Amino acid sequence: MKDDMIAPTKGERQGWTYDEFAQTGLDFADPAAVAAYDRRQGDRDAANAHLLEELGVTGGQVVVDLGTGTGSLAIAAARLGANVHAVDVSRPMLERARRKAAAAHVDGIEFHHAGFLTYRHRPGRADFIFSQFALHHLPDFWKQAALTRVASMLRSGGIFYLRDVVFSFEPKDQRQAVEAWIGAVAREDGSGWSRRDFEAHVREEYSTYAWIIEGMLTRAGFRIENIEQSLAAYATFLAIRP
Numbered sequence: 316m317k318d319d320m321i322a323p324t325k326g327e328r329q330g331w332t333y334d335e336f337a338q339t340g341l342d343f344a345d346p347a348a349v350a351a352y353d354r355r356q357g358d359r360d361a362a363n364a365h366l367l368e369e370l371g372v373t374g375g376q377v378v379v380d381l382g383t384g385t386g387s388l389a390i391a392a393a394r395l396g397a398n399v400h401a402v403d404v405s406r407p408m409l410e411r412a413r414r415k416a417a418a419a420h421v422d423g424i425e426f427h428h429a430g431f432l433t434y435r436h437r438p439g440r441a442d443f444i445f446s447q448f449a450l451h452h453l454p455d456f457w458k459q460a461a462l463t464r465v466a467s468m469l470r471s472g473g474i475f476y477l478r479d480v481v482f483s484f485e486p487k488d489q490r491q492a493v494e495a496w497i498g499a500v501a502r503e504d505g506s507g508w509s510r511r512d513f514e515a516h517v518r519e520e521y522s523t524y525a526w527i528i529e530g531m532l533t534r535a536g537f538r539i540e541n542i543e544q545s546l547a548a549y550a551t552f553l554a555i556r557p
Contacts (some may be wrong), residue, residue: 316549335430335459336404340452340520343405353385353411355507363391370474372397375440379468381431382449386412386424393444402442404452430552431461432441440470447478453523455531458523462535469556480522481550496548525550545550 330486336343344485351552360526367388372378374394374396380389381402389401389412401424403409409426416424427434453461484492501510516522527545529552532539537554545549 326453333432333453335453335457338405341514343408346407346411347496349410350543351387352408354444359387360391361387364394364421365475367392367395368444372443377439378433379436379441381434381446381465382452383412383426383446384408384447384449388416388445388447389424390416390419390421393421394419397423397443399424400427400434400436401425402427402429402434402438403434404428430463432457434464434469436468441468441476442470444469444478445476446479447476450477451481451516451520454503454521455523455527459534462531463539466535466537466556471556473556475527475552475554475556477532477554479483479528479536480516480520480548480549481525481528482522482548484547484551486524492547496546499546500548504546528552 323385354458358436363535372392372395376397377400378389378392379400380386380392383389383401383403385408387399389399393399393416401409401412403412406428409428413424413426429435431450446465450458455526469475472500482489482492501508501513503509503526525542528550529539529542532552532554536556539552539554541553
């Protein structure tokens with residue numbers, strides 16, 4: 316494992332540039348919040364292994380995991396022999412991911428303290444870029460900038476897999492749709508995210524509509540191969556750089 320834990324300095328950003336290192340919603344600069352996150356959804360080894368197999372990730376390929384969290388997908392990709400770049404704006408997330416990879420005796424991961432707007436992929440280009448439940452931390456203007464940067468990091472024919480909280484209900488139905496979603500997924504027994512957590516997500520974070528994400532991906536130069544939606548609040552986009 317290698318570590319690139321140095322973020323770009325403030326002097327490298329313009330005064331109007333969005334600060335993606337500032338936490339929105341849950342404070343993942345807090346190690347206790349990171350530990351809670353890992354308990355609730357960090358263990359996705361089987362699901363990520365299945366996803367990587369389904370997409371055809373193999374040894375020697377270059378995989379970037381943007382918003383790696385506690386590293387579940389990065390570790391699964393490294394187990395396949397991929398050269399993995401695990402990227403996150405939260406140092407405690409990266410530290411926990413690094414410890415998990417070491418405990419699993421997994422090599423082939425480089426850790427980067429950066430995000431969609433600051434990660435610099437070099438040398439060469441990636442075969443696969445993954446983003447799961449991270450893009451919603453950016454407002455829409457900066458989502459477009461992020462997706463344009465993602466496209467520039469991929470080789471021709473490279474795959475971008477995006478999964479996030481993305482709304483597919485009609486705007487006029489927002490009250491009923493959001494209540495139905497929270498009612499279906501909130502857990503008050505500590506086994507998952509609570510109603511309060513989901514309410515804070517809608518109120519404070521930047522999830523947007525599926526038709527906006529579709530437009531952004533197209534504007535960034537992607538060809539969308541597949542879209543899957545569930546509960547009118549989750550969406551998965553499989554996109555190719557032509």
